Amino acid sequence: MYFDVASTAPLHPVARQALTAALDEGWADPARLYRSGRQARMLLDAARETVAEVLGARADEISFTASGTQAVHLGMLGALAGNRRRGSHLVHSAVEHSSVLHTAERWASPRPESGGETAGDPVTVVPVDRYGRVSPEAFAAALRPDTALAVLQSANHEVGTVQPVAEVAERCGDVPLLVDAAQSAGRVDVPAGWSLLAASAHKWGGPAGVGVLAVRKGVRYASPLPADERERGRVPGYVNVPAIVAAAASLRAVRAEAERENARLHALVERIRAAVPRLVPEVEVVGDPVRRLPHLVTFSCLYVDGEVLLTELDRAGFAVSSGSSCTSSTLTPSHVLAAMGVLTEGNVRVSLPFGAAEADVERFLAVLPGVVAGVRAPLGLDLPAPAGAGEPEAAPEAAPAPGPAAGLVIDALGKRCPLPVIELAKRIGDVPPGGTVAVLADDEAARLDIPAWCGMRGQEYLGEAPAADYGADRGAAYLVRRTA
Amino acid sequence: MYFDVASTAPLHPVARQALTAALDEGWADPARLYRSGRQARMLLDAARETVAEVLGARADEISFTASGTQAVHLGMLGALAGNRRRGSHLVHSAVEHSSVLHTAERWASPRPESGGETAGDPVTVVPVDRYGRVSPEAFAAALRPDTALAVLQSANHEVGTVQPVAEVAERCGDVPLLVDAAQSAGRVDVPAGWSLLAASAHKWGGPAGVGVLAVRKGVRYASPLPADERERGRVPGYVNVPAIVAAAASLRAVRAEAERENARLHALVERIRAAVPRLVPEVEVVGDPVRRLPHLVTFSCLYVDGEVLLTELDRAGFAVSSGSSCTSSTLTPSHVLAAMGVLTEGNVRVSLPFGAAEADVERFLAVLPGVVAGVRAPLGLDLPAPAGAGEPEAAPEAAPAPGPAAGLVIDALGKRCPLPVIELAKRIGDVPPGGTVAVLADDEAARLDIPAWCGMRGQEYLGEAPAADYGADRGAAYLVRRTA
Structure with a gap:
C-alpha cells in the first residue's frame, strides 16, 4: 500500500501512454527544422498550451524545468536578480519546501563571487501558527520597500495546511509573489495572484524530470544561469519533449479526475x-x-x-x-x-x-x-488509554495541589530523541504532584518535543534553563512541573 | 533518413526496454526507506556503477544532471568556485559547445550580485587550426598561475575533429581540466587526464533528461546552486531514476556495439x-x-x-x-x-x-x-565542374598577368549571406584579370565567406578596407583581385 504520494505519485496511466507515444513521435530535437524536429516542436507547443490552461497561465508564460526544485531555484533567483532595482529583501514563510529555504540561505550568505567580502542579502521568515498557516497580516507586515520577492507555498508538503495565498497576494501589491504549488497543482486550482509559479510533474502523476516555472507577463526576470535560447532563455539544456508531453497529458487527466x-x-x-x-x-x-x-x-x-x-x-x-x-x-x-x-x-x-x-x-x-x-x-512505559477510547470517557481526576519541588534531574545528554522524552515519561512519577523535573538534553528536537509532551500529558512546561545551572557543559535544561 | 545523430540519437532499443522496466520497478523516491524506495535506490546505484565503469570513473565521482548543458554549467561554475584560491582565470578552446561559451560569457561579465560594479573574470580563448583542432602547445601557453579551470571538448560537435585531450591534460599539470565528452561518450573511449567530465545521454541513444557530471576525487568543487543533499550535493532536485537507468543500460549497449x-x-x-x-x-x-x-x-x-x-x-x-x-x-x-x-x-x-x-x-x-x-x-551562376569530376582533371590555365585595376564596387549592404558572395561570383567577370573588386557588406558572415570563396575559386583576397572609403556608413569593404 503506497501512501506517500506527497513524495512522488505513481505514474498515471495516461502519462505512461503519452510517454510511450511521444518517445516514438517526439524524440527529435524540437529546435530542428526537418520533419521529426517540427513534429517534436508541435508536441511541445501543445503540451505547453495544456499545462498553461490547467494552471491558469498563458502558454508563453510557461517554461519547463528539470524538477520542481529547479523551478523554485530559478524562479526565486531569477526574480530576485530581475528586481534588483527594487532592493534585495526576500520574504518567505517558515514552512516552505527545503528548495525555498536553501535558495534563501544562498541568498543570505556572502557572495562567493566577491571573495566572501560583502554581506548577504536580508531575508525575513514569516512565522506560522500551530496549524502551520501564515497570517496574511503577518506576511504583509514583513514586506518592506526594498522587498524584491515574496514566496509562499499553496499548501504545505508535510502537514497539508492550505495557505491563504490569494489574501497574501492581495497584500503584496506590486511585490512579486512566487507561489510554490508543487503539492497542489493538478489536485486543486492554483490560487489567484501569483507572479511566479513553481510545480513538479512527478507529484501529480507525471514522469520525473519535469518541473514547471511560470512567470507572469510583465514580471521582471533575469536568468541566474548562463545564457541559452531554449525555454524563453530561462532553462538551459536540451528540452525533454517526451517527458513534457507525458506531464501535460497526465496533468489534464488528473485535474479532470480530481x-x-x-x-x-x-x-x-x-x-x-x-x-x-x-x-x-x-x-x-x-x-x-x-x-x-x-x-x-x-x-x-x-x-x-x-x-x-x-x-x-x-x-x-x-x-x-x-x-x-x-x-x-x-x-x-x-x-x-x-x-x-x-x-x-x-x-x-x-x-x-x-x-x-x-x-x-x-x-x-x-x-x-x-x-x-x-x-x-x-x-516499559505506563501509557494512558487513547484519548477517544471507551467514550464517554471518565472525567480525569482533579489535579492534586502542587507539593514541594523535588528537583529531580534527568541526564539525557547524548541521547537522541525520543529518548529524553521517554526518560521524562518514565520518571516523572518519581516526584510528587507539584514537584519539578529538569531534563538535560542536547538533541535539538527535545526543545520541541518536551513542551509538546507536556501539552499532551497535561503536565506544566516551565521553560528552559542554562545547562550550566545543572553542572552540564552543553545542551539545555527543560523544566517540567508534575501537575497530573 | 535521420542523419542528425549529433543533435540527438534515436532512443536505443535497450534504453526503451530499461525505461519501461524502471518505470515499473524504480518509480519511487530513492531517498525513501520503504521497499519501493529502496528498490529505486538499488537501481540508481547500479546505474551509477555502470556509467562510472564505461566512462572510466569511480561511482562516487558520478553525479547525474538533467542535461549535458547542465553538466557543463555546473562543472565549470563549480570548479571555478572551488578553485578560487588558485585564481579566476578560465581557458577554453574557440570551438567549444555553446554551453561552455555561455558559461564563460557569464563568468567574464560583471557580477550582477555586486550591482554590476566589479569587472568580470578573465577568460582566454585558445584558437584552432583550419581543421578545428587546438594545438597542445597553444593551449599550454594560455595557462597562467591564476588559471582556475581549463575546458576542452573531446571532439567537436559541428565538424567531428578530435581534440588532443591527453596531450593538453598532460600540459595542464595541476590546473583542473573539464572535458566535454558529449559528442564522443559511448562511441569512443573517454580520453585520459580529465578532472571533470561532462556527457549527455540523449547523444548516445539514452533518453532526454539525463546528463553526467563526473568530478575526480580530490578536485575542488563548490556548488554554484542552492544546497541540496541529492547527487553528492552537486545537482539539486528529484532524481530521475527511470531515465538514469535507461541511460546507463544504453551506454553499456552502445559501447559494446561501437x-x-x-x-x-x-x-x-x-x-x-x-x-x-x-x-x-x-x-x-x-x-x-x-x-x-x-x-x-x-x-x-x-x-x-x-x-x-x-x-x-x-x-x-x-x-x-x-x-x-x-x-x-x-x-x-x-x-x-x-x-x-x-x-x-x-x-x-x-x-x-x-x-x-x-x-x-x-x-x-x-x-x-x-x-x-x-x-x-x-x-544564374556559371559554375565550374566539381573539383574531382572527369578525372584526370585538365590542368587549370595559367593565371593571366594582372591588368589594370577596374575598381568595381559591389554594394551588398543589407543583403544577407550568401547574397554578397553570389553577387561577387556573378560580377567578377566584369573586371579584367588583375582588376580588383570591392564588396561592401554588413553581414558578418561575409568576413568569413568572401576569403573562403577566393580560396576555393583561386581568386586573390586582398583584405578589408573601411566602408567609409567607399562612401558607406556601415559594414566593411572586402577587396578581391581577379586572378582566375
Whole structure:
C-alpha cells in the first residue's frame, strides 16, 4: 500500500501512454527544422498550451524545468536578480519546501563571487501558527520597500495546511509573489495572484524530470544561469519533449479526475484524522483540520523514533513518510513541525494516491495501533488509554495541589530523541504532584518535543534553563512541573 | 533518413526496454526507506556503477544532471568556485559547445550580485587550426598561475575533429581540466587526464533528461546552486531514476556495439568525404580528415543558404543539421566554422546513427547534387565542374598577368549571406584579370565567406578596407583581385 504520494505519485496511466507515444513521435530535437524536429516542436507547443490552461497561465508564460526544485531555484533567483532595482529583501514563510529555504540561505550568505567580502542579502521568515498557516497580516507586515520577492507555498508538503495565498497576494501589491504549488497543482486550482509559479510533474502523476516555472507577463526576470535560447532563455539544456508531453497529458487527466477523487480522499483523510487519536494513545494529529489538502494527513506519536516506526509500517506493507520529506536522511527535526511548535517524535505523513481504496485505509488503521504499541513496548512505559477510547470517557481526576519541588534531574545528554522524552515519561512519577523535573538534553528536537509532551500529558512546561545551572557543559535544561 | 545523430540519437532499443522496466520497478523516491524506495535506490546505484565503469570513473565521482548543458554549467561554475584560491582565470578552446561559451560569457561579465560594479573574470580563448583542432602547445601557453579551470571538448560537435585531450591534460599539470565528452561518450573511449567530465545521454541513444557530471576525487568543487543533499550535493532536485537507468543500460549497449559500428560508419563517412567534392561543384569539406569522429562529416556549399538547403534535403527525405547546432535559430554564423576560418555558407552536417545503411548514404549522395543545383539554379551562376569530376582533371590555365585595376564596387549592404558572395561570383567577370573588386557588406558572415570563396575559386583576397572609403556608413569593404 503506497501512501506517500506527497513524495512522488505513481505514474498515471495516461502519462505512461503519452510517454510511450511521444518517445516514438517526439524524440527529435524540437529546435530542428526537418520533419521529426517540427513534429517534436508541435508536441511541445501543445503540451505547453495544456499545462498553461490547467494552471491558469498563458502558454508563453510557461517554461519547463528539470524538477520542481529547479523551478523554485530559478524562479526565486531569477526574480530576485530581475528586481534588483527594487532592493534585495526576500520574504518567505517558515514552512516552505527545503528548495525555498536553501535558495534563501544562498541568498543570505556572502557572495562567493566577491571573495566572501560583502554581506548577504536580508531575508525575513514569516512565522506560522500551530496549524502551520501564515497570517496574511503577518506576511504583509514583513514586506518592506526594498522587498524584491515574496514566496509562499499553496499548501504545505508535510502537514497539508492550505495557505491563504490569494489574501497574501492581495497584500503584496506590486511585490512579486512566487507561489510554490508543487503539492497542489493538478489536485486543486492554483490560487489567484501569483507572479511566479513553481510545480513538479512527478507529484501529480507525471514522469520525473519535469518541473514547471511560470512567470507572469510583465514580471521582471533575469536568468541566474548562463545564457541559452531554449525555454524563453530561462532553462538551459536540451528540452525533454517526451517527458513534457507525458506531464501535460497526465496533468489534464488528473485535474479532470480530481473533483471526484478529492471528495473521496477528503473523507478518507477525515476518517484517519478522527480514528488515530481514538486508536493510538499519546498521539497528536497536526496541520489545519479544515483548510487542508484533501489527501494528506500527518500525526506524531510520543516516545517513538520516526524511522523505526516507518520501518515497522513498511514491514506491515505500508509505505508512508516521516518528518521533513526532503531531509529524511538528516537527523535534524523537520523545520515545518518545529515552526509549528508541535511534537516531532514518531512523525508519520500519510498521503493518499488517487484511487486509494477505503479497505486499505481501514487496514492501515487496523494495523497502526499494534505497530506503535510494538515499538513502544520495550520502553516499559505506563501509557494512558487513547484519548477517544471507551467514550464517554471518565472525567480525569482533579489535579492534586502542587507539593514541594523535588528537583529531580534527568541526564539525557547524548541521547537522541525520543529518548529524553521517554526518560521524562518514565520518571516523572518519581516526584510528587507539584514537584519539578529538569531534563538535560542536547538533541535539538527535545526543545520541541518536551513542551509538546507536556501539552499532551497535561503536565506544566516551565521553560528552559542554562545547562550550566545543572553542572552540564552543553545542551539545555527543560523544566517540567508534575501537575497530573 | 535521420542523419542528425549529433543533435540527438534515436532512443536505443535497450534504453526503451530499461525505461519501461524502471518505470515499473524504480518509480519511487530513492531517498525513501520503504521497499519501493529502496528498490529505486538499488537501481540508481547500479546505474551509477555502470556509467562510472564505461566512462572510466569511480561511482562516487558520478553525479547525474538533467542535461549535458547542465553538466557543463555546473562543472565549470563549480570548479571555478572551488578553485578560487588558485585564481579566476578560465581557458577554453574557440570551438567549444555553446554551453561552455555561455558559461564563460557569464563568468567574464560583471557580477550582477555586486550591482554590476566589479569587472568580470578573465577568460582566454585558445584558437584552432583550419581543421578545428587546438594545438597542445597553444593551449599550454594560455595557462597562467591564476588559471582556475581549463575546458576542452573531446571532439567537436559541428565538424567531428578530435581534440588532443591527453596531450593538453598532460600540459595542464595541476590546473583542473573539464572535458566535454558529449559528442564522443559511448562511441569512443573517454580520453585520459580529465578532472571533470561532462556527457549527455540523449547523444548516445539514452533518453532526454539525463546528463553526467563526473568530478575526480580530490578536485575542488563548490556548488554554484542552492544546497541540496541529492547527487553528492552537486545537482539539486528529484532524481530521475527511470531515465538514469535507461541511460546507463544504453551506454553499456552502445559501447559494446561501437567497435563494429565505428569502423563501418568511419568507412561510410570516408565515402561521403571523398564523393561530395566530386559530385557537387564549389564545395568545401571541413574538419580534420584523419583525427575525427567516425560518424560525422561537415561540408559547406558556396552560394547556398544553409536553411534553404536543409529544407530541400528534408523534402528529399534526409534530416541533417547546419551551422552551429545549438544556435540554428540565430542568424550569426557558426562560431566553430568562424574560428576555423572556413566557409560558413550552405553548411551541412551529416552525423550517422548506429545502423545507418550504406544504401541510404548512397541515396543521399545521389540526391545531394540535384538538391544543391536546384537551390543554386535561380542564381544564374556559371559554375565550374566539381573539383574531382572527369578525372584526370585538365590542368587549370595559367593565371593571366594582372591588368589594370577596374575598381568595381559591389554594394551588398543589407543583403544577407550568401547574397554578397553570389553577387561577387556573378560580377567578377566584369573586371579584367588583375582588376580588383570591392564588396561592401554588413553581414558578418561575409568576413568569413568572401576569403573562403577566393580560396576555393583561386581568386586573390586582398583584405578589408573601411566602408567609409567607399562612401558607406556601415559594414566593411572586402577587396578581391581577379586572378582566375
